Amino acid sequence: MNPLVRTASLTKRYGDRVALDGVTLEVGAGESVGLLGPNGAGKTTLLSLIEGLRLPTSGEVRLFGGDPRDPGSRTRLGSTPQATALPDALRVGEVIDLVAAHYPSPSSRERIVAEFGLEDLVRRPCGALSGGQQRRVAVALAFVGDPALVLLDEPTTGLDVDGRRALWDAVRARHAAGCAIVVTSHHLEEIEQLAQRVVVIDHGVVRADDTLSAIVEGVSRRRVTLTGVDRTTAQSLDPEAVITAEGEQVTALVADADAFVRALVQAGAPFRDLAVRGASLEEAFLALTATPEGTR
Structure with a gap:
């Protein structure tokens, strides 16, 4: 079976700074992958290349077997970037409908609201939401298109403990239903909760790529x-x-x-x-x- 994501010797430079240095990895159907690394390690850059938002300096990236810059390759992709700007004047339910219109077979508004616990927010304008509430909505929007793959960049930033756990439950349920997940997080507990495989990136280089248990055991510390x-x-x-x-x-x-x-x-x-x-x-x-x- 072809991987959903494949990168080969992927390199990205910004002037003299190397953000990614020869990254080669694959993400298969139904996988849950956690990207770990210090600030500036290259995690967000990697996601942006997978999404086709940036061009690599060298190397190759394929999304669903095609060019990630091709809109046709992105119809089965959902994502939540680190920073998301929601339209202040639109209600949450209206934003869900707006996003759904861009996909051939989206989830219903009712399903998204129920899965992500948005009942108390669905009629409220996005501009009236707190930062944590906006984050909940932003993550929910990544799943509106009923995607085969979702990229989540620091998904629970700004959420309290209860909010994080509720969001983890919703993401795990989608993964159990077959959606592949790639997540970055500063919360190691979040990686433990959401990822079965961990890729450690440091200075733009993959230092480890294995299951959680294998990485812990392999360190031999x-x-x-x-x-x-x-x-x-x-x-x-x-x-x-x-x-x-x-x-x-x-x-x-x-x-x-x-x-x-x-x-x-x-x-x-x-x-x-x-x-x-x-x-x-x-x-x-x-x-x-x-x-x-x-x-x-």
Whole structure:
């Protein structure tokens, strides 16, 4: 089966800055893919190239087997960009109808309202909505065309915890019905909730592309937490470790926990409350992106 999205050696430069550097990946039918990376890593640029909003400097991108700039290739695509401007004067229901008119077989207004919990908003002008309410509407609009693929760029920005979870439920339901999802997010929990596969991008390069569990296991790092030792001391014992501190607690993401603990003892460090466990997705992400460029 042909992939919905295929990129080959995709590169995008803005002057001297390389936003994407030789990205090759595929997204298949019904997949749920999370794009993870620091700010400026290239995630939004990648989505814009997939949508045909920008041209690559070199390389190739195909959407549903065609050129993403061809309107015919985008009829099965839905998207929510980071920033969405809704028409202030139109009511939410009217905007849903307006978007639906651009697709051959759209979802009904009633279905979208029910799926995304917009009953309290459907008759209100978009200009009267809060930022979080506008975001809920913007994500819902991505699904109006009954798409085979939806691109969501930071979909729950501005939403509270309850709002995020309600939106996750709606997106998961569409994915369960066969819609492929590609999502970027600063919330690692959001990636865990929505994505079965994770692509880590850093400095425009794909650092990892695998299932959530495989990425966490593949990092081969252990998380050591302790008190009584400052961050500088911990870093001096293992220069390759990723060290963070919160209050008195220091956390070291290390390749060899036994060697790190031995170094603590040999240095006579007055550590307390020592605990060692496997890495989380957040810590795997840090390990993949916090290493100085060129040593990965």
